[in-house]
Amino acid sequence: xxxxxxxxxxxxxxxxxxxxxxxxxxxxxxxxxxxxxxxxxxxxxxxxxxxxxxxxxxxxxxxxxxxxxxxxxxxxxxxxxxxxxxxxxxxxxxxxxxxxxxxxxxxxxxxxxxxxxxxxxxxxxxxxxxxxxxxxxxxxxxxxxxxxxxxxxxxxxxxxxxxxxxxxxxxxxxxxxxxxxxxxxxxxxxxxxxxxxxxxxxxxxxxxxxxxxxxxxxxxxxxxxxxxxxxxxxxxxxxxxxxxxxxxxxxxxxxxxxxxxxxxxxxxxxxxxxxxxxxxxxxxxxxxxxxxxxxxxxxxxxxxxxxxxxxxxxxxxxxxxxxxxxxxxxxxxxxxxxxxxxxxxxxxxxxxxxxxxxxxxxxxx
Amino acid sequence: xxxxxxxxxxxxxxxxxxxxxxxxxxxxxxxxxxxxxxxxxxxxxxxxxxxxxxxxxxxxxxxxxxxxxxxxxxxxxxxxxxxxxxxxxxxxxxxxxxxxxxxxxxxxxxxxxxxxxxxxxxxxxxxxxxxxxxxxxxxxxxxxxxxxxxxxxxxxxxxxxxxxxxxxxxxxxxxxxxxxxxxxxxxxxxxxxxxxxxxxxxxxxxxxxxxxxxxxxxxxxxxxxxxxxxxxxxxxxxxxxxxxxxxxxxxxxxxxxxxxxxxxxxxxxxxxxxxxxxxxxxxxxxxxxxxxxxxxxxxxxxxxxxxxxxxxxxxxxxxxxxxxxxxx
Numbered sequence: 236x237x238x239x240x241x242x243x244x245x246x247x248x249x250x251x252x253x254x255x256x257x258x259x260x261x262x263x264x265x266x267x268x269x270x271x272x273x274x275x276x277x278x279x280x281x282x283x284x285x286x287x288x289x290x291x292x293x294x295x296x297x298x299x300x301x302x303x304x305x306x307x308x309x310x311x312x313x314x315x316x317x318x319x320x321x322x323x324x325x326x327x328x329x330x331x332x333x334x335x336x337x338x339x340x341x342x343x344x345x346x347x348x349x350x351x352x353x354x355x356x357x358x359x360x361x362x363x364x365x366x367x368x369x370x371x372x373x374x375x376x377x378x379x380x381x382x383x384x385x386x387x388x389x390x391x392x393x394x395x396x397x398x399x400x401x402x403x404x405x406x407x408x409x410x411x412x413x414x415x416x417x418x419x420x421x422x423x424x425x426x427x428x429x430x431x432x433x434x435x436x437x438x439x440x441x442x443x444x445x446x447x448x449x450x451x452x453x454x455x456x457x458x459x460x461x462x463x464x465x466x467x468x469x470x471x472x473x474x475x476x477x478x479x480x481x482x483x484x485x486x487x488x489x490x491x492x493x494x495x496x497x498x499x500x501x502x503x504x505x506x507x508x509x510x511x512x513x514x515x516x517x518x519x520x521x522x523x524x525x526x527x528x529x530x531x532x533x534x535x536x537x538x539x540x541x542x543x544x545x546x547x548x549x550x551x552x553x554x555x556x557x558x559x560x561x562x563x564x565x566x567x568x569x570x571x572x573x574x575x576x577x578x579x580x581x582x583x584x585x586x587x588x589x590x591x592x593x594x595x596x597x598x599x600x
Numbered sequence: 601x602x603x604x605x606x607x608x609x610x611x612x613x614x615x616x617x618x619x620x621x622x623x624x625x626x627x628x629x630x631x632x633x634x635x636x637x638x639x640x641x642x643x644x645x646x647x648x649x650x651x652x653x654x655x656x657x658x659x660x661x662x663x664x665x666x667x668x669x670x671x672x673x674x675x676x677x678x679x680x681x682x683x684x685x686x687x688x689x690x691x692x693x694x695x696x697x698x699x700x701x702x703x704x705x706x707x708x709x710x711x712x713x714x715x716x717x718x719x720x721x722x723x724x725x726x727x728x729x730x731x732x733x734x735x736x737x738x739x740x741x742x743x744x745x746x747x748x749x750x751x752x753x754x755x756x757x758x759x760x761x762x763x764x765x766x767x768x769x770x771x772x773x774x775x776x777x778x779x780x781x782x783x784x785x786x787x788x789x790x791x792x793x794x795x796x797x798x799x800x801x802x803x804x805x806x807x808x809x810x811x812x813x814x815x816x817x818x819x820x821x822x823x824x825x826x827x828x829x830x831x832x833x834x835x836x837x838x839x840x841x842x843x844x845x846x847x848x849x850x851x852x853x854x855x856x857x858x859x860x861x862x863x864x865x866x867x868x869x870x871x872x873x874x875x876x877x878x879x880x881x882x883x884x885x886x887x888x889x890x891x892x893x894x895x896x897x898x899x900x901x902x903x904x905x906x907x908x909x910x911x912x913x914x915x916x917x918x919x920x921x922x923x924x925x926x927x928x
Contacts, residue, residue, distance in 0.1 A: 349849075356850050
């Protein structure tokens with residue numbers, strides 16, 4: 236997937252080799268902290284990115300930090316971002332986002348004694364695969380018409396559409412039955428999950444940027460999303476036919492939680508093409524329920540706060556490269572990922588008139 | 601940069617957003633606290649149950665839980681209050697072995713002293729059968745009884761029909777009456793297992809794969825398998841597609857007595873054991889639940905899944921436990 240992003244970047248570079256337009260000049264001298272909250276009219280922006288997260292900790296229901304490495308259950312998350320934005324007007328932007336992620340998670344092994352034997356009767360390994368596209372996002376950003384460049388305010392309504400089914404695939408369990416020489420039955424429960432919420436949801440957001448000085452900016456954004464309907468998925472059950480697992484599924488309903496997140500960012504434009512930033516990010520999910528064995532069980536509240544440090548390099552007027560690291564600070568009922576994010580932003584004005592080379596006549600002649 | 605006037609567009613969007621928010625929010629009340637998963641509620645004499653010694657459990661159409669006790673009649677639980685019905689209030693005997701509700705919402709109680717029927721708060725007592733061990737209401741609302749004096753009785757269209765095996769005396773000691781999803785009636789006796797399909801009767805014995813003698817309980821799981829527990833075997837039997845498969849309960853005992861079998865909503869099969877609590881089977885692994893896990897007694901006499909999905913465990917001397925199973 237990383238190679239795909241790179242190839243995509245090369246494709247875009249090639250696409251626009253000779254597409255110098257009138258509005259390209261806007262981007263040439265525009266520093267990061269000067270960028271408005273919405274794209275310029277006619278500006279098209281591709282934002283592919285890759286993020287790797289090392290999940291070696293999690294926060295439990297009492298917000299205690301659990302070191303997963305001690306249990307041998309640390310995991311790695313790979314996430315690929317694809318965002319396409321377009322400036323419809325100077326104050327109105329439309330965006331679509333579709334992210335893909337995958338993660339393999341091993342849980343703590345379980346040993347079950349039914350008898351008083353030295354060896355356990357059952358030795359169980361749990362392995363969960365999480366893989367797939369997240370829900371598709373379609374959103375807009377509307378900038379309020381304030382008559383100053385020092386401060387900008389924008390609203391960002393949007394909605395999530397589950398383009399792909401989030402029904403998990405059948406498990407790939409395996410078993411090694413006990414025998415005379417091997418008293419323990421060994422089982423690997425291998426579940427296959429999808430990563431999308433599988434739920435239609437609405438989002439409303441607001442963002443602002445303040446530029447108190449020439450090289451500083453303080454920005455903040457807040458989003459709130461909520462589901463608009465119940466969703467349905469399946470859970471898998473199994474039975475053994477000899478030493479072969481056979482599977483069946485049971486449908487269940489659920490409602491995803493309401494999600495609130497906000498971010499405060501402090502940016503410093505060190506030089507015209509280099510910007511560093513420090514962010515604090517907080518997210519909280521509450522409400523919603525999921526049917527478990529027939530009961531509607533309320534989703535446990537979850538929280539996570541992160542500190543993010545990063546930079547952006549303006550490689551060319553059209554290509555910006557940004558990189559961040561996210562450090563978890565606190566949380567509740569959440570994994571605590573340490574993440575490294577690498578993104579490329581590619582900008583062009585594909586529908587504007589191109590500049591034509593003009594022969595300057597020698598007026599002296 | 602100059603902004604063109606855009607009268608009202610922001611206001612409209614804000615109004616639309618608020619409208620969507622207030623109309624689109626999905627109600628999430630009535631969801632249960634996740635902390636209550638896998639918790640046990642114990643009911644015994646101290647909080648209103650008639651006795652701590654339980655023979656059987658049943659649920660009626662209204663969701664009341666009926667608990668047949670060994671020495672103080674039957675107790676009804678409506679979710680809040682226990683009501684006790686015993687010999688003093690009209691029941692024929694205080695030792696209640698079996699409970700069923702007929703098609704007219706009358707409650708039938710099989711006791712050591714005979715049959716009691718509670719109809720519109722009136723008791724009808726029949727002592728002619730002797731003790732009534734098992735009761736069953738079939739799909740057609742006919743009532744089936746296994747009794748002391750008449751091995752198996754069917755009450756159909758206001759008439760009684762008797763089933764008797766002339767060739768096998770112990771086959772007439774019927775412990776279990778069971779109807780499967782295909783409406784076959786099964787009679788589990790001390791010596792065989794009979795399947796009644798219309799006018800046809802099939803009989804299965806140890807030579808057909810039954811590992812032990814003396815059927816104690818039967819149950820059909822989510823997959824359609826029929827589970828059979830017999831006395832004197834450490835194994836249970838899974839009957840599927842005409843085959844009997846013996847499955848070890850893995851307790852390490854040479855003899856295990858399974859008093860009752862039930863399924864939860866997640867497809868797990870639960871076995872109530874005479875001396876070792878309960879075992880949950882998820883299709884591949886047996887897992888024991890004992891007193892240290894929350895059961896009030898090591899001897900489980902009956903397991904019942906109610907219409908909500910709670911599992912009720914009747915015990916020999918610890919009353920009743922209500923359990924909400926989790927996903928694992």
